[in-house]
Amino acid sequence: MAKKKEEEQAPGSPAWMATFSDLMNLLLCFFVLLFSMSTVDAQKFEEVAASFSQTFSVFTAGSLSIGDGLLVSNGVSQLNQLDEYINSTGKTAEKEGENIDATSEQDAFATVEEAQMEESEELAEKIEEALAEAGMEDMMDMEFTSQYVQLSLNGSLLFESGEAELMESAYPVLDQLGIILEKYADSIIEIEGHTDSVPMNSIKYPSNNELSDARALSVFYYLIDHTNLDPAIIKHSGRGEYCPIADNSTPEGRALNRRVEIKIYNALSSY
Secondary structure (H helix, E strand, O other): OOOOOOOOOOOOOOHHHHHHHHHHHHHHHHHHHHHHHHOOOHHHHHHHHHHHHHHHOOOOEOOEOOOOOOOOOOHHHHHHHHHHHHHHHHHHHHHHHHHHHHHHHHHHHHHHHHHHHHHHHHHHHHHHHHHHHOOOOOOEEEEEOOOEEEEEEEHHHHEOOOOOOEOHHHHHHHHHHHHHHHHHOOOOEEEEEEOOOOOOOOOOOOOHHHHHHHHHHHHHHHHHHHOOOOHHHEEEEEOOOOOOOOOOOOHHHHHHHOEEEEEEEOOOOOO
């Protein structure tokens, strides 16, 4: 029986060694690359980055690719800081946007407030002139805010002590006041009754709340009956003893606290 002829081996190294050698070369290149990235010369990197910036306009800040103090000169170790930097820049931009919005909103409010104050001041000047022409400038106090002009009438000018019915001597005052309101009131009119802190004991007005409310209502009814004012724009309320403007421990202070306030809101008010 014939023997099988043994195959002759090709000269040189075995085939698997070529593949192994290629693998070793690739691994060597990989580790050399890692090593080179971790030991980059900062000066050489700046030169390279500057060259890229001039040629392609990639880096707008020269050698800075991430941010101040975060040069990519530490190789792989910089990758962990990249996410933190991106997040921080995003938060910074968001905060800057919020600050701009807040500043714009404050400026808008300030502009509106200034316009409202100018409107109230102009209205106050007109009413003051009208009161002076009628000889009533000493009968009521006037002040204004950005929302309204307020006229304050002493309670003794309108009512008997502890009563809410208007005295006849108050009619001319309210008639002149009605003329002023018809001429200058373009918005809401609010009538508020106020008392001192002395408790009420009458059956008709068991407390200062009822008395102050009844006094405001009396002024409201008189103005409705003797003027052409729209009742829909007039509000009335009793504030009792809770908003004093003077010390209730003295007779003079209590006399000042017994009052009726009429607030004339300007056309630009936010009421």
